[in-house]
Amino acid sequence: MNYEAIKHPGLNLGSAHGRDHDAAEGMVFGFWVFLMSDAILFSMVFATYVTSVGATAGGPGPHELYDIKSVFIETLLLLASSFTFGMASLALKYKHGTARLIGWLAVTLVLGVAFLGFELHDFASMFSKGAVPSRSGFLSAFFDLVPLHGLHVTGGSIWLICLVGQIAMYGVDTQVKLGLMRLALFWHFLDIVWIAIFSVVYLAGLT
Amino acid sequence: MIEQTRDGGDAATRKLEEQKEFHSYVWGIALALMLTLAPFALVHWAAMPGLSLLSVIGAFALVQMVVHFRFFLHIGFWQKREDLQLILFSTLLLVIMVAGTIWIMASLAMRMTLPAQP
16 A cells, blocks of 8 residues: 555655654654643533533524535635645655745645634624523533634644745745644644534524 | 664655645645535525534535644644543543533423422
């Protein structure tokens, strides 16, 4: 199946990157352990949401608040950004040059920021309907779960900008490579969490 | 050094590997798109009754997660590393805690409901 032994999750640099490939093993695996603990955290917030979904206390519920078109656009944006980050990983691994690497990262960032824009617009329209976190148990749980994911995407975007800055300052060195590989895992992981959000929160809420 | 030349130094081999990995991402996004479109379409046109629609949404979500793990995160059964074991163990913990929470809270809600006055 593979020409080389796989050392860690995500795209492996391979032996053409020499010592950087060996350095990646422990670093990326450690980050993977963190991601799994983050998944546990998300799952508990999901459990909180599911147990409070009926607790609307006479306030607005999912049918009045969720906009399926907006959620669909957000889903496509995040999925496309996962793909473009994959292209950035390939540009890094096969040394297509810094310009192409930064180009794909920039596209990823634009898609991520567009996702956040749509999400904030959703929240604003919910607020205008009186759906604030303090309105009901359902809304508290909603604003615990969905913005937690949005906060992760915001953190990932800031991290991405920092890495582009590091590339500009130091070039594509070992630290930058390790950072990009960990951010790739983080970015793909957030897309997986989003699958759970659009299924459990939005689609299940609108059935 | 000799090993490195044999494994990674061969340009043709690397070119082939690059194409395979590129196709992996293309397959990933194509499958993920289909697995996204289907449940959104079902919900949008309300094509099914409630409970069976919920199970279909859940099934599509689980398959799409596996697709993301396989094609974007490159995790599979051929690996000898602990990555997959870690995912499976985390999933076990996650299922115990989530299912337990939902079970207990649903049971509590049922018991806390006042019985209807005769």
